[in-house]
Amino acid sequence: MIVKHPREYVVDKLQYALNPKTIAVVGASRYSTKVGYKVVDGLLTWGYKGKIYPVNPRADKVAGFTAYKTVKDIPDEIDLAFLAVPAHIVKSVLEDCVEKKVEIVVIATSAFKEIGRGTLQDELTQYCRDHELPLIGPNLVGMGSPYLNFNCGFIPYLPIKGPVAMISQSGANLLAALGTSQKDHFGMSFFVGLGNKADVDFCEFISYAGRDENSKCLAIYIEGLDSPDAFIEACRSVDKPIVTIKVGGSKIGEKAAFAHTASENKGTNDAFYDDIFEKAGAIRATTWQEFLDISMALGMQPAPKGDNIVMITNGGGSGLLSCDHFERRGMPMHELAEISPNLAGRIRAYMPMFGSPLNPVDISGTASPVQYKGAFTQVMRDPNVHGILGSICPTAVTDVPAVTNLVIDIYETYKHLGKPFIMECQGGEECQEAIMKLRDHGIPAYPTAEQAVNAMVALYKYGQIKNKK
Numbered sequence: 001m002i003v004k005h006p007r008e009y010v011v012d013k014l015q016y017a018l019n020p021k022t023i024a025v026v027g028a029s030r031y032s033t034k035v036g037y038k039v040v041d042g043l044l045t046w047g048y049k050g051k052i053y054p055v056n057p058r059a060d061k062v063a064g065f066t067a068y069k070t071v072k073d074i075p076d077e078i079d080l081a082f083l084a085v086p087a088h089i090v091k092s093v094l095e096d097c098v099e100k101k102v103e104i105v106v107i108a109t110s111a112f113k114e115i116g117r118g119t120l121q122d123e124l125t126q127y128c129r130d131h132e133l134p135l136i137g138p139n140l141v142g143m144g145s146p147y148l149n150f151n152c153g154f155i156p157y158l159p160i161k162g163p164v165a166m167i168s169q170s171g172a173n174l175l176a177a178l179g180t181s182q183k184d185h186f187g188m189s190f191f192v193g194l195g196n197k198a199d200v201d202f203c204e205f206i207s208y209a210g211r212d213e214n215s216k217c218l219a220i221y222i223e224g225l226d227s228p229d230a231f232i233e234a235c236r237s238v239d240k241p242i243v244t245i246k247v248g249g250s251k252i253g254e255k256a257a258f259a260h261t262a263s264e265n266k267g268t269n270d271a272f273y274d275d276i277f278e279k280a281g282a283i284r285a286t287t288w289q290e291f292l293d294i295s296m297a298l299g300m301q302p303a304p305k306g307d308n309i310v311m312i313t314n315g316g317g318s319g320l321l322s323c324d325h326f327e328r329r330g331m332p333m334h335e336l337a338e339i340s341p342n343l344a345g346r347i348r349a350y351m352p353m354f355g356s357p358l359n360p361v362d363i364s365g366t367a368s369p370v371q372y373k374g375a376f377t378q379v380m381r382d383p384n385v386h387g388i389l390g391s392i393c394p395t396a397v398t399d400v401p402a403v404t405n406l407v408i409d410i411y412e413t414y415k416h417l418g419k420p421f422i423m424e425c426q427g428g429e430e431c432q433e434a435i436m437k438l439r440d441h442g443i444p445a446y447p448t449a450e451q452a453v454n455a456m457v458a459l460y461k462y463g464q465i466k467n468k469k
Contacts, residue, residue: 001125003227006203006234010134014200014208016103017136018145018190020079021050023152024071024102026093027084028054028062035084035108038154039142040065046158047149051076071096078102082142082152087111090138091124098131107138108153113196114139125198134204140195141171147189147214162187163216163299165209167202169194169223177219177292185439186296189214201227203234210238217299218242219291220282228276235280236469241298241462242282245291246273281465283458290454297444297455301420303463304386307331308339309456310379311360313391314367314398318426319360321449322389329457335359340384350374365395369402373410380414387420389456391449392434394427404434408441420459424452 023043029036036056040063043052053076054062057069068074071081071093081102083093087109097105105128112121121138128135136143142153146161159181168174171193180186189212192205202220209215222244225231235242277284283298285291309326311333313319323333336344336359344357350371356362361379363371372392379385390407394400404425411421423438423445425431431447438445446452 001122001129001198001226003201003203003230005230006201006207006237009132010200010204011207011211013104013134014204016079017106017134017143017192018150019148020103022053022076022079023048023050024053024055024068024074024078024081025084026055026071026081028056028059028067030056030059030062035154037063039082039084039108039152042142042151042153042155046144046151048151049149050079053078071100071102074100079104080152081105083107083109085109087117087120087138091127094124094127094133094135098133102133104134104136106136106140106143106152108140108142109137110139112138112198121196121198128199135199136192137195138198140193141174143190143192145190145214153193157182159188159191160185161189161214162296163189163214164219164295165189165212165215165217166191166219166221166295167194167205167209168192168221169197170221171195173221173288176288180292185436186292187299187439189216197226201230203227203230206231206234206238206242210234210240216240217295219295220244221291222246223248225273225276232276232280235282239469241465242280243285243291243295243298243458244277244282245285245288246270246277281469283461283465289451293444293446293451294455294458296439297420297422297459298462300442300444301422301459302418303459303466304420304456305418305463306386307460308334308384308386309389309460310336310339310343310385310387311389311391312363312372312375312379313360313393313424314363314365314372314395315391315393315426316356316360316362318391318393318424318449319362322391322424322453323360325450325453326457329453331457331460333359336361340382343378343382343385346378347375350378360391365393366397368397369399369406372403373406376407376410380410380417380419385419387422387456387459389422389424389452391424391426391452392431394430400425400427400430400434404437407438407443411441411443420456422446422452422455424449
C-alpha cells in the first residue's frame with residue numbers, strides 16, 4: 001500500500017527489526033524442515049544475545065525454550081514478532097501483537113497478494129497502520145546484521161561485516177548476495193528482505209540506513225515502486241551513496257514480478273524509472289554484477305574531485321580494455337600531459353625504456369614491486385590526479401603478494417588525500433587471493449577491467465550527485 005512520506009514512527013521502530021532485545025517466533029517448530037524451526041536455529045547459531053520466546057500452541061518446549069500458546073501469554077515485553085504461520089492465522093496473531101504492544105512484526109508467510117489475495121493483504125496492512133504496528137513483508141526471507149550477530153529468518157548464514165546496507169524485495173537474490181559476501185568478501189552492514197512490502201516501504205528502510213553508522217552505501221533491489229515520491233524524498237534526505245537495480249521491466253518480467261512479490265509495473269518503463277532515480281540522486285545498475293561491484297566501491301572509497309583518473313598497469317591489454325570502457329561509459333581518460341605536465345617524466349624513472357608513460361601508464365610486464373611503488377606514489381602525490389586505478393597481471397616475474405602489500409601501504413599512507421584507489425587483479429588463484437586481501441583492507445578490487453572501470457565511474461557519478469544536492 002502507498003505511503004506519501006517516510007513515516008517517523010516506522011523509521012523509529014525499525015531498530016527493533018534489526019536489534020531487538022526480545023523476539024517472539026510465532027509458528028516456532030520442533031521439526032527441522034520447518035521455517036519456524038530454522039528461525040530459532042539461526043538466531044542461536046549466529047549468536048543472538050537477546051531473549052527468544054517460541055509461540056506454538058501444541059508444544060511445551062521448542063529448542064529447549066518454554067513455548068507459549070499465544071503472544072499474549074509471554075511474560076515479557078516483545079520488541080519483534082516473527083510470524084511463520086499459515087496465512088489464515090495471521091490476522092488473529094496480529095490482534096494478539098497489538099494487545100501485547102509488540103513494537104514491530106515480520107511476516108514470512110506467503111499466499112497473499114502475489115496469488116491474487118490483495119484484499120486480505122490490504123486489510124491486514126490497514127489494521128497494522130491503524131494501530132501504528134509496522135509490518136515488514138509478507139512473503140519474505142528475513143533480515144540480519146553481522147555487526148549484531150543477528151540472523152532472523154530462514155537464512156543459512158550471515159555476510160561478513162562491511163559498509164553496504166542491502167534492501168531487497170527478492171529473497172533469492174538477497175541470499176545470493178549473502179553467499180557472495182562470504183565467498184568474495186562483499187561486506188554488509190545489514191540486510192533485509194521486504195517481500196511484498198505491504199506496509200513498511202523502501203523509503204523507511206532508506207531513512208533508517210541513513211542513520212545507521214555502519215552503513216556507508218545503500219544497495220536497493222526493486223521489483224516495483226508503489227510510492228515513488230516517498231522513495232525520492234527518502235533518498236534525497238540521505239547523505240550516502242545509493243545504488244539501485246530495477247527488474248521486471250520486460251513484457252514477461254512484468255507478470256513474473258507480480259507473481260513473485262505482487263509488484264505492479266503496468267504503465268511504467270525504463271525511462272520512467274530512470275527519471276525517478278535521477279530525481280532521487282541514486283545510481284542505477286543494469287546487471288546484478290554491476291550492482292554488487294559499484295555498491296562495494298561506493299561503500300569503501302570517496303568520490304573523486306574530478307575526472308583526472310590515472311591507471312598504472314603492468315599489462316597493456318588491461319589498459320586498453322580499461323580506456324575503451326571508460327569512453328563507453330562517457331568518462332574518457334586524459335593523457336598524463338593534459339593532467340599534469342611533469343607527471344610522465346617523474347613516472348618514467350620507474351619503468352623500462354619500452355614502457356608507456358601515456359594513460360593508461362604501462363610500466364611493463366617486468367615491473368617489480370619497487371617500480372609499482374614509485375609509480376603509485378607519484379600519482380598519489382600529484383594534486384592534479386583525482387583517482388587511481390591500479391592493475392596487475394601475473395607474469396613469471398610478477399610478485400603479486402608483494403605488490404598487494406605495497407598497494408595497501410600506499411593506500412594507508414595517502415588515503416587522507418581523499419583520492420579513490422581501485423585495483424584490478426586479472427589472473428588466477430594468486431590474483432583472487434590478492435582481491436580478497438585488498439577488499440579486507442578497504443580497497444575495492446576486481447578480476448576484470450570493466451568491473452574496475454564501472455566502480456570508478458560510479459564514484460565519479462556520485463561526486464556529481466553530491467555537488468547537485
